[in-house]
Amino acid sequence: MSRALVSVPPRARRGEVVEIRAMVQHEMETGFRPLPQGGFVPRLILRRFECDYDGATVFAADLHPAISANPYIAFRLRATRSGELVFRWIDDRGAVREERAAIEVA
Amino acid sequence: MILRAPSRRLLLAGGLALAAAPFPARATPEAARAAMRAFAGGAEPRRGRVELDIPTLVENGNAVPTVVRVDSPMTEEDHVVEIALFNERNPLPDIARFHLGPRCGEAWVSTRIRLGDTQTVHALARMKDGSVWAASAELIVTLPACIEG
Numbered sequence: 001m002s003r004a005l006v007s008v009p010p011r012a013r014r015g016e017v018v019e020i021r022a023m024v025q026h027e028m029e030t031g032f033r034p035l036p037q038g039g040f041v042p043r044l045i046l047r048r049f050e051c052d053y054d055g056a057t058v059f060a061a062d063l064h065p066a067i068s069a070n071p072y073i074a075f076r077l078r079a080t081r082s083g084e085l086v087f088r089w090i091d092d093r094g095a096v097r098e099e100r101a102a103i104e105v106a
Numbered sequence: 107m108i109l110r111a112p113s114r115r116l117l118l119a120g121g122l123a124l125a126a127a128p129f130p131a132r133a134t135p136e137a138a139r140a141a142m143r144a145f146a147g148g149a150e151p152r153r154g155r156v157e158l159d160i161p162t163l164v165e166n167g168n169a170v171p172t173v174v175r176v177d178s179p180m181t182e183e184d185h186v187v188e189i190a191l192f193n194e195r196n197p198l199p200d201i202a203r204f205h206l207g208p209r210c211g212e213a214w215v216s217t218r219i220r221l222g223d224t225q226t227v228h229a230l231a232r233m234k235d236g237s238v239w240a241a242s243a244e245l246i247v248t249l250p251a252c253i254e255g
Binding site: 017021030032054056058060061062063064065066067068069071072074075076077080 | 213
């Protein structure tokens with residue numbers, strides 16, 4: 001299983017905008033890398049990233065081969081309620097990698 | 107590492123060999139413009155509101171730190187719906203599309219991108235009212251992504 005690292009502040013005030021960072025281990029094989037015998041290494045990238053929080057997908061990204069290996073994505077989020085953030089990465093074959101982190105909102 | 111030899115040969119042989127080498131075709135500024143037109147969906151992208159923070163001199167094209175910030179209140183009525191990044195000289199013009207909403211609180215994204223050559227990178231943002239805002243940055247890449255695999 002690939003490693004995923006997510007950074008979510010453990011506590012926030014209600015209404016506060018916090019920074020969320022997510023990184024996952026993945027080669028992001030572009031499909032443009034030539035093989036010595038001709039042809040190219042087949043493409044296999046994470047094409048979708050999603051973050052669910054408080055009942056909805058609050059941020060998502062469509063990724064292309066121009067995103068670096070071990071994709072790093074950071075964004076901002078308004079803390080509304082204590083609960084869990086669910087991070088999801090989906091690859092070209094539909095395989096899903098999920099990671100969770102809790103936030104306490106006072 | 108097995109790809110070191112071809113890349114050196116390419117460097118020595120120069121432009122003609124590059125054109126004949128088994129590398130995929132590069133995107134062109136025209137392809138980037140077409141991709142941006144498709145994103146804008148009929149709206150005319152305007153300069154402003156978008157801030158693209160990317161180094162102007164890139165030593166390693168494999169991971170270029172890129173931040174986009176958009177001036178928006180991020181309320182239910184007025185917020186950024188999508189942010190997209192495009193390039194002119196990688197094999198494909200698209201880099202990423204970020205889907206945002208009022209619950210983000212701020213229109214800000216940070217990522218790391220691959221750049222295969224010295225080129226211009228564009229950031230576009232679509233607002234809830236359908237207007238599209240843009241910023242671009244020209245940068246020099248000394249070690250392009252993907253040359254050594």
